[in-house]
Amino acid sequence: MSWRNTRTAYGWAAIALHWIAAAAVVTLYLLGERMEEAADRAQELAARQVHVSVGVLLFAFLVAQIFWNLSQARPEPLEKQRALRLVAGLVQILFLVMIALLLISGPAVIWSAARPIRVFDWFAIPSPFSSRVDWLHEAAEFVHEAAAKLFWPLIVLHVLGGLKHLVIDRDRTVQRMLWVRRAP
Template structure:
């Protein structure tokens, strides 16, 4: 009988941490955009938009990988509600990581702006209109979704810390290679 997996695959780890780094970069880019003016501010927002589309693609890849490679089972010591909360949080992450780029893409499309993907090609705009009003409405929705993502990130980090320091199980070990496995 094969020994059960106790770590996520290398692909899962790369996708998880790459998406985490990109999300952090998005926050830093939009903060830098708001703190500057002129061409530099525009450059920050252009990188933000291109990175958002990369997040969309990587999230879809991650969902496909997750379907083909199901998550590791949660510890038997977890209560049913904890397992339900963990599952719901992960599903909501996927929903929000698709909704954020889509609302940003829709906002740019409504305004009739450009969406260059790191200067390699122009991402096609969605066939929607609305001008500045449509843009503002969609950016407002984008902002609400960002706040939802912040709440999920906080829950995710708090849950990971709870597993590491209170439950003292090996849940965090499965996603962070540097944390040794507890016996």
């Protein structure tokens, strides 16, 4: 089994990073929703602390996902229709852009308020700003919320594409991201 991608298959590293990133994005979104639905300020702060802490812990996996995707060969698409290959490629690029925007805007929201990023009660990453930067704070909040909301249409397109390959085309597209095939 190869840890690297080939022109015909994804390696185990790409598969693991894909599913860790998928779980991370869904988890962080749900934790963010929990903040929004908090009954009072204390619950909101507690939910924010968990969201931020989990986000920092998953930061390395999400950055690894971006760099791994950019550094690896991409298996040849099994999709025969050029327009659908272009849509699939665009969705993949937009996923990476959204992850990058979230990785930048999340810490910027906290740091622009001149607060450290606290990871549970383990450690804190100090803010590079000595006082609040209102314009950056507002911009970072807007970008973070917009990028989080834009994930859902991309996820729907991604899942529909996978279902199309599984049910209609009956090709190996979905299976290539579920397990590593032995080289022939």
